[in-house]
Amino acid sequence: MEKLHPTYALCDVNSFYVSCERMFRPDLYGKPVIVLSNNDGCIIALSDEAKALGIQMATPYFEARSIIQKHKVICFSSNYGLYGDISKRFNWILEQHCDQVASYSVDESFMRFEGFDDDLTQRAQVIRSELWRCLSLPVCIGLGPTKTLAKVANHFAKKHKTTTHGVVDLSIPKVREWALKQIAVPKIWGIGRQLSKKLIMQGIHTAWDLHNADYKTLQRLFSVNMERTILELRGQPCLKFSELPAPKKSILNSRSFGKPLSTYSDLKEAVAHHTSRCCEKLRNQSSLASSITVFLYGQRKELVYYNRPSVTLQLPEPTDDTSIFLQAVEQGLKHIVKPGESYKKAGIMLNGIVDSRGYQPDIFQAVPQRPELMQSLDKINRRYGQDTVKFGSLGFAKNWAMRANSCSPHYTSRWQDILKVS
DNA sequence: TCTGGGGTCCTAGGACCC
DNA sequence: TCTGGGGTCCTAGGACCC
Numbered sequence A: 001m002e003k004l005h006p007t008y009a010l011c012d013v014n015s016f017y018v019s020c021e022r023m024f025r026p027d028l029y030g031k032p033v034i035v036l037s038n039n040d041g042c043i044i045a046l047s048d049e050a051k052a053l054g055i056q057m058a059t060p061y062f063e064a065r066s067i068i069q070k071h072k073v074i075c076f077s078s079n080y081g082l083y084g085d086i087s088k089r090f091n092w093i094l095e096q097h098c099d100q101v102a103s104y105s106v107d108e109s110f111m112r113f114e115g116f117d118d119d120l121t122q123r124a125q126v127i128r129s130e131l132w133r134c135l136s137l138p139v140c141i142g143l144g145p146t147k148t149l150a151k152v153a154n155h156f157a158k159k160h161k162t163t164t165h166g167v168v169d170l171s172i173p174k175v176r177e178w179a180l181k182q183i184a185v186p187k188i189w190g191i192g193r194q195l196s197k198k199l200i201m202q203g204i205h206t207a208w209d210l211h212n213a214d215y216k217t218l219q220r221l222f223s224v225n226m227e228r229t230i231l232e233l234r235g236q237p238c239l240k241f242s243e244l245p246a247p248k249k250s251i252l253n254s255r256s257f258g259k260p261l262s263t264y265s266d267l268k269e270a271v272a273h274h275t276s277r278c279c280e281k282l283r284n285q286s287s288l289a290s291s292i293t294v295f296l297y298g299q300r301k302e303l304v305y306y307n308r309p310s311v312t313l314q315l316p317e318p319t320d321d322t323s324i325f326l327q328a329v330e331q332g333l334k335h336i337v338k339p340g341e342s343y344k345k346a347g348i349m350l351n352g353i354v355d356s357r358g359y360q361p362d363i364f365q366a367v368p369q370r371p372e373l374m375q376s377l378d379k380i381n382r383r384y385g386q387d388t389v390k391f392g393s394l395g396f397a398k399n400w401a402m403r404a405n406s407c408s409p410h411y412t413s414r415w416q417d418i419l420k421v422s
Numbered sequence B, C: 001t002c003t004g005g006g007g008t009c010c011t012a013g014g015a016c017c018c
Helices: A016-024 A048-052 A061-070 A080-095 A120-135 A147-159 A173-182 A193-201 A207-212 A215-221 A224-233 A264-284 A322-336 A371-384
Strands: A008-013 A033-036 A043-046 A074-077 A100-105 A108-112 A139-144 A167-169 A251-261 A287-298 A310-319 A343-351
Touching: A008 A120, A008 A147, A016 A033, A016 A043, A016 A080, A033 A048, A043 A048, A080 A100, A080 A108, A080 A120, A108 A147, A120 A139, A120 A167, A139 A147, A147 A167, A147 A173, A147 A224, A167 A173, A173 A207, A207 A224, A215 A224, A251 A264, A251 A287, A264 A287, A264 A322, A264 A343, A264 A371, A287 A322, A310 A322
Parallel strands: A033 A074, A139 A167
Antiparallel strands: A008 A108, A008 A139, A033 A043, A100 A108, A251 A343, A287 A310, A287 A343
């Protein structure tokens, strides 16, 4: 195997949500801390101390409650506003150290080093210490000639944090072979549980086996994605690196309710809220949508079965006007709500998304659009906070609001929550 | 009793067209 | 009785990611 240039890096924040909470609460270092999902349902982030107690990722809160209480584990409801804000700052720092950054998720970003001839392992160490110094974020960095190999490298950097000092480079052939032999197929990026089962039936157990497999055969047996993964493991880049996030092709907003709901007015208020959020996202990316889906989740029956009614409404023309969608949603909801049924979750999805710039409306079908009104609405709400001005149908009862019993202050986005030093 | 939310891409199959 | 071949578009569903 030849030595390849480590063009890509994956930088991932350890226990991101917990690290964000600790940033403003240094007293939490060394203590077990967890962060819960929306509605305080599942555990979605754990500090090392919490992991050491045997608590596992994605466990429902109630299942871990006794161990949490026994060991005085500190719990937070999720504060996505805060995490999103820290995520931006994280990317700003990365941008200072490479030629391109592509944010992959809130807590991890790919970097590209085109034409960097210096020792990238050393550079990665500089990035780590700077993130710690400026944002007190602990990170691990994986380097490799492809994104998939950078992902594998990151996995090792995290697993052997102390011996690797949080940085692993898989462009070195011997290290690559050693690492790929230890990675079981389900751990490879893009290979989940279902595909793993089938690969194992083919006698492919490790990333090294997959690396050596015949990619044409596996392309036929699986899909082009499998072929790409194999080539990426061999050091041949097949995945795009894009700095600018592409506009979304579908926009979704949904929430479980804090308690089951059965009245039409409560459900209407909830879906109106989701509609409003979806339309904001739509206008934010300068798009129009031509169809909207309303869906509900009923109560679970007979352990597994969910009643999941939904309805999709086509508009005569794409729009980004919240009021047009609100009217459609109200019509649609009437068709799917059954009297006497109770529901635990509702959501809205927008589809048929097109770019609003350069869109030619149909002069015969024209839907009345009010771009100035929408622009003013967004401007006011961006400046003074979400829903400062809103449509009446969003209501005020908020019976659908989710549980969030232990949310931390909005340190970075609300004046009254700014940290005070006394 | 209590189990999140928001996306992407790919494929298969049906409808339809010439 | 005999019944082509190729293409496009749309949708549903599956698998994956964090």
